[in-house]
Structures are given as structure tokens and as C-alpha cells.
Amino acid sequence: MxxxxxxxxxxxxxxxxxxxxxxxxxxxxxxxxxxxxxxxxxxxxxxxxxxxxGYASASDMQANPPLVIPATAALLTGKRAVVYVEQSATERPTYIGREVVLGPRAGDSYVVESGLSEGELVVVSGNFKIDSALQIQAKPSMMNPEGGGTGGGHDHGSR
Ligand SMILES: [Zn+2]
Structure with missing residues (x-):
């Protein structure tokens, strides 16, 4: 994009x-x-x-400490939540919408229970604009999860 x-x-x-x-x-x-x-x-x-x-992570503690994201990074639709993740291996900035499972909200943050890995970059503002841009390009987006146009394969960012 x-x-x-x-x-x-x-x-x-x-x-x-x-x-x-x-x-x-x-x-x-x-x-x-x-x-x-x-x-x-x-x-x-x-x-x-x-x-x-529980304030700090020691080597013998849980292997997967909770991740948090700013609340503004999550696009919520009913039970679904989508975040936009920056792809690191691309020349130009590229963002892929990805469905994540959110845990409890804590202040201005959400705990991410699954769908995101430590160190990944998420868009914390402007993501609604990205979602609109993806719709324009008929790619899968939160508002139109199946995409449009030719109805080809699903490249929704899942692995
Ligand atoms: Zn005291």
C-alpha cells in the first residue's frame, strides 16, 4: 500500500x-x-x-509474559479486535491488519492474549485511515474482512 x-x-x-x-x-x-x-x-x-x-521477569518465570498495546492501537468490532502490524522486511512501510485476542484493559492499554509477538510494531494512531485505504484497495480489512474484487485467496496476515 x-x-x-x-x-x-x-x-x-x-x-x-x-x-x-x-x-x-x-x-x-x-x-x-x-x-x-x-x-x-x-x-x-x-x-x-x-x-x-510480578513486576519483573526472571528467567525462571513464565515463558510468555503478557504483552500490552496502547488502547488506541486496537480496532474493536464486537468481539473482534484488529491491530495493524508493521512488516519489517519491506522497503516501504507496509501494515497488515491482524486479528488479535485482547485480555483486560488496563488504563490506556490492553493486554494481548494472542496474535501478537513481543517486539512487533503496531500502529497506535491513524489505523482507521489505514483501514479505509485497505478498503479502497479491496484488500481484506476490518470493515470488510473477506475483501472485495476478485475474491482470491485469503492473505489476511495469519500464519
Ligand atoms: Zn511499606
Whole structure:
């Protein structure tokens, strides 16, 4: 597609914070973060490893930590959600609509339960314009999932 869309891209982040790996946190006051074990300055409780509170990812934790995307990246239609993923192996910016399964919304973010991999770039704004552009080109899009025109094979971005 033509790259007429000015889209802001953001790598989808993890809920886990790599900056907290190896740190110690107060279970009652998460703002208390230390490099070494000790006690919370507010309540005196023993600090616990950040990993144990789910703030950070340790190597022995779950293999697939949750991914989050900005809420603006998800196009919702009923139970379906579509995000536009930038294709990395193309010369010009190319975005493929992909159906994803969203988990709970947390503030301005959604947890992505499946359909997206860590490190993939998603369009966080301007995706409605992309969807319109795809309709114009009779390619599969959220508003017209089966595409139009010749009705050829489904190249919907699934693998
Ligand atoms: Zn405390």
C-alpha cells in the first residue's frame, strides 16, 4: 500500500519492567524500590524480590509474559479486535491488519492474549485511515474482512 498514512508506531511493551529485575520492593508500598534487601522505610516490612510481585521477569518465570498495546492501537468490532502490524522486511512501510485476542484493559492499554509477538510494531494512531485505504484497495480489512474484487485467496496476515 502507499505510505500516505502518518502513523505513530510503538513497540508493544511488556507489563514486566526489565528495570526492576534484581530489585527489592516493599509489598505494601511498591514505590519503595531498593537495590539490596532491607526494610520498607514506610511500614518496616521486609522487602521482597521484584520478581515475586510480578513486576519483573526472571528467567525462571513464565515463558510468555503478557504483552500490552496502547488502547488506541486496537480496532474493536464486537468481539473482534484488529491491530495493524508493521512488516519489517519491506522497503516501504507496509501494515497488515491482524486479528488479535485482547485480555483486560488496563488504563490506556490492553493486554494481548494472542496474535501478537513481543517486539512487533503496531500502529497506535491513524489505523482507521489505514483501514479505509485497505478498503479502497479491496484488500481484506476490518470493515470488510473477506475483501472485495476478485475474491482470491485469503492473505489476511495469519500464519
Ligand atoms: Zn511499606
Amino acid at each position: 502507499r505510505a500516505e498514512v502518518s502513523a505513530d508506531l510503538a513497540s508493544n511493551g511488556q507489563i514486566v519492567d526489565q528495570n526492576l529485575v534484581g530489585k527489592w520492593i516493599s509489598p505494601m508500598h511498591p514505590e519503595i524500590i531498593k537495590d539490596v534487601p532491607g526494610q520498607c522505610e514506610i511500614c518496616g516490612m521486609d522487602l521482597v524480590p521484584a520478581e515475586s510481585l
